[in-house]
Amino acid sequence: xxxxTQLGSHVSVSEGALVLLRCNYSSSVxxxxxxxxxxxxxxxQLLLKYTSAATLVKGINGFEAEFxxxxxxxxxxxxxAHMSDAAEYFCxxxxxxxxxxxxxxxxxxxxxxx
Amino acid sequence: xxxxxxxPKFQVLKTGQSMTLQCAQDMNHxxxxxxxxxxxxxxxxxxxxxxxxTTDKGEVPNGYxxxxxxxxxxxxxxxxxxxxxxxxxxxxSSGGGTIGNxxxxxxxxxxxxx
Numbered sequence: 001x002x003x004x005t006q007l008g009s010h011v012s013v014s015e016g017a018l019v020l021l022r023c024n025y026s027s028s029v030x031x032x033x034x035x036x037x038x039x040x041x042x043x044x045q046l047l048l049k050y051t052s053a054a055t056l057v058k059g060i061n062g063f064e065a066e067f068x069x070x071x072x073x074x075x076x077x078x079x080x081a082h083m084s085d086a087a088e089y090f091c092x093x094x095x096x097x098x099x100x101x102x103x104x105x106x107x108x109x110x111x112x113x114x
Numbered sequence: 115x116x117x118x119x120x121x122p123k124f125q126v127l128k129t130g131q132s133m134t135l136q137c138a139q140d141m142n143h144x145x146x147x148x149x150x151x152x153x154x155x156x157x158x159x160x161x162x163x164x165x166x167x168t169t170d171k172g173e174v175p176n177g178y179x180x181x182x183x184x185x186x187x188x189x190x191x192x193x194x195x196x197x198x199x200x201x202x203x204x205x206x207s208s209g210g211g212t213i214g215n216x217x218x219x220x221x222x223x224x225x226x227x228x
Contacts, residue, residue, distance in 0.1 A: 034216055043204055043219035106156035
């Protein structure tokens with residue numbers, strides 16, 4: 001069975017500071033991993049995904065994430081936070097099998113302080 | 115190309131009333147999903163349809179039914195609404211296959227059951 005743990009349901013950073021959102025997963029097979037972002041009153045949209053190619057994945061809006069198998073982690077980072085990054089972020093895992101059932105973490109709300 | 119569309123956007127029901135949430139996608143995706151989002155609980159899968167003609171229960175199916183009307187449309191029905199079903203409901207679709215295809219989400223339906 002697959003699962004996702006997001007450490008910290010709320011994270012606050014100052015504008016211009018490093019953003020680090022943590023995600024650890026468990027999976028019995030090599031996983032596919034995703035980060036989604038949800039802006040207020042909207043649906044989720046994909047930020048980036050890992051599908052067993054490069055371990056460092058670059059996404060939209062300057063975000064990136066590194067797959068670390070030894071740590072079973074897929075943390076999301078951005079060097080410099082912008083006010084527009086305030087949103088809720090979800091990590092998700094999908095086993096690399098034939099069916100596309102995805103398990104989502106509980107989400108991390110990012111607050112950016114001016 | 116509208117992506118995933120959901121109707122209605124908002125709905126208020128009284129306990130015991132029934133309603134159907136509609137979802138359609140125009141991306142020719144095989145797989146479709148219904149999730150509910152509640153504070154502190156992330157997204158929980160209600161039902162999914164791996165391909166046209168098939169549906170399966172997810173994590174929280176009780177009180178819901180679904181119909182995969184055709185490849186484009188996947189509806190969610192509440193036969194007798196309860197206050198515990200107050201939530202935000204998201205429909206999603208994905209392309210299927212064994213590569214790490216991401217899910218595309220609709221804008222959500224905000225349901226309140228009084």
